[in-house]
Amino acid sequence: MKKWVKVAALLVVVLALGLAAGCGGNAQKSAEGDTIKVGVNFELSGDVATYGTSCKNGILLAFEEINANGGVLGKKIEPLVQDNKSQNREARNIAERFVSEGVVAVLGPAVSGAVQTEEPVLTAAKIPVLAPAATAPEVTYDEKTKKVKDFIFRVCIIDPDQSQVMANYIYDVLGLKNGAIMVDKNNDYSVGLGETFKEYFTKKGGKIVAEEGFVSTDTAFKPQLTSIYSKKPDFIYVPAYYNQVGLIIKQAREMGIDLPIMGADGWDSPKLVELAGADNLNNCYFTNHYSVEDPSDLIQNFIKAYEKKYNTTPDAFAALGYDTAYLLAKAIEQAGSAEPEKIQQALENIEDFEGVTGKLSYDEKHNPIKEVSIIKLENGKQKLIKKMQPKH
Amino acid sequence: MPDLLQQLLNGLSQGSIYALIAVGYTMIYGIIQLINFAHGDVIMVGAYVALGCALKGLGFIPSLAVAMLTCAILGVLIERVAYRRVRPVSRLAALTSAIGVSLFLEYIMMYFLGADLRTYPAGFFPERTYSLWGITINNKDLLVLGTTLVLVLILQYVIYRTRTGKAMRAVSFDGQASQLMGINVNSTVAITFFISSAMAAAAGLLYGIYFNSVQPLMGLMPGLKAFIAAVLGGIGSVPGAMLGGILLGMTEALVAGFGGSMYRDAVAFIILILVLLIRPTGLLGKGVQEKV
Numbered sequence: 153m154k155k156w157v158k159v160a161a162l163l164v165v166v167l168a169l170g171l172a173a174g175c176g177g178n179a180q181k182s183a184e185g186d187t188i189k190v191g192v193n194f195e196l197s198g199d200v201a202t203y204g205t206s207c208k209n210g211i212l213l214a215f216e217e218i219n220a221n222g223g224v225l226g227k228k229i230e231p232l233v234q235d236n237k238s239q240n241r242e243a244r245n246i247a248e249r250f251v252s253e254g255v256v257a258v259l260g261p262a263v264s265g266a267v268q269t270e271e272p273v274l275t276a277a278k279i280p281v282l283a284p285a286a287t288a289p290e291v292t293y294d295e296k297t298k299k300v301k302d303f304i305f306r307v308c309i310i311d312p313d314q315s316q317v318m319a320n321y322i323y324d325v326l327g328l329k330n331g332a333i334m335v336d337k338n339n340d341y342s343v344g345l346g347e348t349f350k351e352y353f354t355k356k357g358g359k360i361v362a363e364e365g366f367v368s369t370d371t372a373f374k375p376q377l378t379s380i381y382s383k384k385p386d387f388i389y390v391p392a393y394y395n396q397v398g399l400i401i402k403q404a405r406e407m408g409i410d411l412p413i414m415g416a417d418g419w420d421s422p423k424l425v426e427l428a429g430a431d432n433l434n435n436c437y438f439t440n441h442y443s444v445e446d447p448s449d450l451i452q453n454f455i456k457a458y459e460k461k462y463n464t465t466p467d468a469f470a471a472l473g474y475d476t477a478y479l480l481a482k483a484i485e486q487a488g489s490a491e492p493e494k495i496q497q498a499l500e501n502i503e504d505f506e507g508v509t510g511k512l513s514y515d516e517k518h519n520p521i522k523e524v525s526i527i528k529l530e531n532g533k534q535k536l537i538k539k540m541q542p543k544h
Numbered sequence: 545m546p547d548l549l550q551q552l553l554n555g556l557s558q559g560s561i562y563a564l565i566a567v568g569y570t571m572i573y574g575i576i577q578l579i580n581f582a583h584g585d586v587i588m589v590g591a592y593v594a595l596g597c598a599l600k601g602l603g604f605i606p607s608l609a610v611a612m613l614t615c616a617i618l619g620v621l622i623e624r625v626a627y628r629r630v631r632p633v634s635r636l637a638a639l640t641s642a643i644g645v646s647l648f649l650e651y652i653m654m655y656f657l658g659a660d661l662r663t664y665p666a667g668f669f670p671e672r673t674y675s676l677w678g679i680t681i682n683n684k685d686l687l688v689l690g691t692t693l694v695l696v697l698i699l700q701y702v703i704y705r706t707r708t709g710k711a712m713r714a715v716s717f718d719g720q721a722s723q724l725m726g727i728n729v730n731s732t733v734a735i736t737f738f739i740s741s742a743m744a745a746a747a748g749l750l751y752g753i754y755f756n757s758v759q760p761l762m763g764l765m766p767g768l769k770a771f772i773a774a775v776l777g778g779i780g781s782v783p784g785a786m787l788g789g790i791l792l793g794m795t796e797a798l799v800a801g802f803g804g805s806m807y808r809d810a811v812a813f814i815i816l817i818l819v820l821l822i823r824p825t826g827l828l829g830k831g832v833q834e835k836v
Contacts, residue, residue: 197654197658197659197660198659198660199659199661201658201659201660237659238659337806364805365805365806366805367806367808367809369765369809370808371755371757371765372554372558372755372796372797372800374554374797375551375554375555375796375797375798375799375800375801375805376800376801376805378547378550378551378554378801379547379551379801379802379803382547395661395757398756398757399755399756399757402756406671406673406680406682406684407550407673407680408673408675408680423661423663426663427661427663427756427757429666
């Protein structure tokens with residue numbers, strides 16, 4: 153009996169502490185103190201760990217450089233890094249914690265779904281969110297209510313830009329006319345890219361001869377691939393995350409399907425080569441935000457600094473993370489204050505911000521207009537083929 | 545026509561993996577009427593152990609052996625710690641305990657090794673592809689099918705031709721009576737866990753190689769599918785599990801290959817419900833009359 157009383161008492165104490173922690177913070181939402189606190193909320197483990205890890209690395213490198221040069225407005229930036237484990241719910245929990253810790257802005261997460269889950273919490277608290285890699289159009293703009301989500305800004309291009317550029321490249325440059333599409337039906341990013349690609353490609357006069365879907369937990373893709381191959385397409389468009397794309401390409405090549413396979417920025421991960429095998433990736437193309445082969449000084453200096461710090465070549469997510477951090481610093485400087493609402497206004501008025509991933513100004517939907525790079529894989533190495541401007 | 549054959553072949557190799565897992569489920573159910581939900585996670589542990597060996601530079605066969613032995617010991621340990629004491633109390637208690645073990649294994653792996661996807665080192669299993677009459681076969685398909693067949697044959701021999709097998713059958717028929725006849729029930733159950741977990745490790749390595757990916761939740765879905773396969777074939781029957789696994793794999797491949805890729809999992813679970821409604825003893829299960 154006594155034991156139960158003890159347990160119950162303990163539970164009550166724990167609950168009370170939890171409540172106190174939950175409610176206490178909200179009041180301290182300003183930039184008092186000698187550092188500027190910034191929330192860094194990324195996928196550091198789980199399904200899409202390489203996206204989040206790269207973004208975070210890029211961000212931390214940028215903040216280190218900024219702080220070494222005296223910080224912003226005379227204050228150092230203090231990044232609070234949290235791992236959302238590639239789970240949307242966890243991303244939201246972290247956002248709530250950030251609000252109570254008094255951050256002035258939140259950077260991340262990487263994928264669109266997670267950003268959309270955390271957004272209501274931060275909009276309610278009037279804290280701006282900078283999403284380095286959330287490419288789905290609805291992240292910043294609500295189609296139903298025709299309203300822009302004021303506190304969200306993205307640094308990357310949007311998905312329809314990627315599918316448009318890829319459709320143009322395949323039809324005009326490669327001259328392929330019959331395509332097959334394979335998308336992850338659980339994933340808005342993948343479904344959205346598939347739909348817009350079909351739209352652009354058929355508008356140009358191409359034909360989609362096969363469409364297949366899969367779910368995120370699938371590992372066996374040979375049935376779908378067999379069915380696609382029997383319809384005799386000239387190429388397969390697979391806009392999905394690297395963990396599935398790797399398996400799909402490997403299984404396709406195992407079945408003797410040597411068609412070109414195309415995709416989008418979700419392919420950009422060192423894991424893709426491990427999963428698919430370098431040889432299998434020949435004759436594969438994807439659209440991306442930047443390329444390490446770009447000769448401009450800004451890009452090459454970034455690559456050198458990144459390689460020195462992390463001993464690996466920065467992928468597009470690292471570059472986007474780096475730009476995101478500098479964009480925030482510039483906004484704080486322009487606002488002349490580190491108050492969240494002033495930062496939000498400064499972001500709205502950013503013009504021609506020069507980043508590693510291109511020049512950035514916002515359109516009325518908080519979407520940057522930038523060039524899209526087309527990358528070809530050769531023996532597991534990325535080669536920049538072309539940069540193309542999407543038409544709006 | 546080649547399409548159909550190719551799809552059946554796709555299903556056959558997927559089904560052999562299900563079969564190998566289902567055999568483990570069915571053995572344990574046969575002997576202690578427990579649906580061992582942790583079985584899928586033993587597969588995952590097996591895949592990780594083999595991965596560890598592979599990264600240390602061991603070849604395919606030694607890695608398989610180490611993984612099988614480690615998991616066999618893990619299986620016995622799980623039975624000793626989590627099931628032995630609750631088994632006599634109620635079936636539900638043991639089932640709940642099994643779910644607990646499953647979650648424990650998943651999250652302990654996630655804690656220590658992270659949730660990242662890992663792959664076997666290149667060249668660990670040299671792959672080759674053959675083409676015959678418009679059908680492509682990979683040597684992984686043959687490996688999976690062959691391993692499953694050999695292991696099931698060995699198992700049949702052990703169960704029907706050895707003293708240990710006789711004891712296992714006696715315990716599964718009537719535990720108390722066999723105890724009165726001088727059979728050590730606890731050690732017989734331990735042996736069953738030893739064998740079924742070793743087979744789970746083999747399945748884990750095959751699954752890991754077949755899809756070239758290893759992660760802490762990898763055992764979840766194949767575990768559930770194998771459970772369906774075991775029920776379909778008649779839970780408690782080893783040939784039934786083999787048949788159920790292959791049938792399920794082929795059904796899935798046909799469904800996914802002919803336009804229904806979104807319904808692949810749904811179809812599998814509908815099969816489970818239908819079998820339970822129409823023929824709860826499965827295809828090869830014996831109709832057991834309730835003892836009065």
